Amino acid sequence: MISDRLSPILVKELRQGLRSRVFEGSFLLLQVMMVFVLVIALLAKSQRESEVAEVFGQAIFWLIVGFPLMLIMPMRGCNALRSEMDARSLELIFLTHLSAWRIVVGKWAALFCQTCLFVCAVLPYAVLRYYLGSIEIQQDLIVLGWLLLASAIFTALTVCTSAFNSKIARGMIFLFPLLLIFGPLGIGTFATLYSFFYGHSSSVSPTFGPGSGMLYFGLGSLFYGGLTIAYLLEIGAERISPISENHACRKRVIGILVLLSGPVAVWMGADTDILIVNFLLLVAICMDATACAWVPVPGLLRPLRWMKRLLKPGAAFSLPGWPSGVLYSVAMMTGSLMIIFLFDSVNNDVLAFHISALGTVLFPVAVILAARPRMRRFGTAYYVIQLATVILMMCWIVIDQLFDLRMIEVLSVLPQATLFLQLMEEADSSWMIVNLSVLVAVLLAIIVRGIPFWIEMKRMALQTPREAPV
């Protein structure tokens, strides 16, 4: 039986989802609208002045296709985990053999399957449009593929946000990737990827056409898209899971994959700029790894017991909580620096970037440890400090500009400000000394206050039971 091979949560969600009024309604509406588009295409063909009608038909077609793919289906993810949490059925599912990860993936996969159904429903009309008008079917299919990938990422984002209780947190998580996608970083990433993969093969035209460049670009997008989806779903799973499940490990493995993807891409002929893109992604991953309270639960290490003698060092990097997050961040930043050194050359700018990035990641940890080392809302405090630093920096920049103080250098004591100004190419190379001093101070503060936590972590690794009693 095929359904026996599928995830139980996927079967359940498909059963419910396909019967929902939203799906039924929008599916029927899509069919009606597609017929409308075909009528326009027919009219455009029958009349000689078809150019306006063609453009109009194209616009209407993509609007109708984009609406369910980019809005309706992803928005349904906003309630995916929340509905289970409100109904108190999530904990009943946890008592079965399903893990939080399988629950979240099942929820996302069900929505993605329904999105695919929408795409399949559109395909016959796309083919008909090809026969009716001067439409490039290949181009349409490629755009449809992009829309599907974007929809999958967007759905993962909404499923992830649905795991958060706080509306502020949901809003922030929702906005952050959008800013990343539509902001300078997103455009930069896209441009870097695009230029790399198209630059790989000279025979490829700059438009969406066939060729090996397109293939590399597609593969690259699938890789980064897949990692983004996995990371977002893992965040969602971490939020809903019982505290005895370790979700930090998989997220950190994704970070390692991002780190290693750089040299692979460069080896395949990509521009070394891709290493900088990866470095910025790593900063975000390290911040997520560090912004986590330390809750010593012995069962967390059981899935890693196959590591045997390596369990202790493994725990140092993979346990949830800031003590391992700090070690992981230091390792990742060092790794990034070494990779850039291997494939490019480490200049002062690259070094300064890494110092300020590590400082940015660790600065709030040092502040929290100095104030209240066993703070329960560690993550909230971490991001509040980051946000407060950014606001402080912005206020200082505005005041400096308004009153022409020329005291922007004061900001060099804040790693976040230095990183931002380095990205804007406004930071002076002399800032590196101040930044390095700040980083050393931050590291010393963390080491001094963090020793009891690392000892606790080590003890936990030693006490981890290997096998369950029979």
Add this chain to the structure above:
Amino acid sequence: MQAVDSLSFDVEQGQVLGFVGANGAGKTTTMRIMATLELPTSGSIEICGFDVLNFPTEVRRCIGWMPDAFGGYEHMTVYEYLDFYARAFGFKGAERRSRIDEVMDFTDLVSIAERQMAELSKGMGQRLCLGRSLLNDPRVLILDEPASGLDPKARVDLIRLIQLLAEDGKTIFISSHILSELAEMCTSMLFIDNGRLVHHGSAESLMSRHADGVVVSVRIDGDPSGFYEWVLMNRGVELLEETREGGRMVIKEDSTELLNMQLRKMLSDGIAVAEFYRDRRTLENAFVSILSNSSPPPLPVIGMEVADDL
């Protein structure tokens, strides 16, 4: 806030343990910790030989958990609901269908198999919830207020099912506010107050505890003021409650002979007694009495220690 504090007990295999406490006493927290849904700040719990902290997955495999309330799903029938959970428990194909049929048969859900979950009554919902918790054939069942909000018939049906499960050898941990029902089906009872254990034993042992004296209800023919004066004048007798036609008194004598002597004295002193009878001490009375007599422990012990030796 500390919900459970220095709570320690053992439950033998096949026992039905009633878990009693006022609202906010820590019952649900204890049960949720047992079900691996929450973590204790300290202490340990072992179920079927597995520690809930170190082996939560193994613990989950041997327990069935029925919460006090659960939400149904939209666009889903009773059969589909059980089918989903059976899949989630790892049953496949024919084995899954047969397990669902068994559970539906046991919980009398066959007739409503195709009914939408939104259309179920509270009683049907509870039976469905019990059915879901039985799908993995657990050795230990943890039932949090299973009979709350049910009509008398649904309650009787549910109690019958629980009794059948107990006869089947399952260890059942059940919390309820209706003590008389618990007394009927439980082999032992655990009373907690403010997260602390106040009594662990049979219902009979609870009723005999703190029962210093015999309660006698007296109905007086005419004005009862003479009776109240008589109670005040006599040592070893205490008025518990005044009623329109008399009252309830405690005669603090253990032996039947001394009790008879006091009652004969009441009659010989000219009290116009129309009727008197011995009051049976209810489980509720005993529990309230225990709560009022329980004093805080001498040393504050942080955390919880529940040892379940099954």
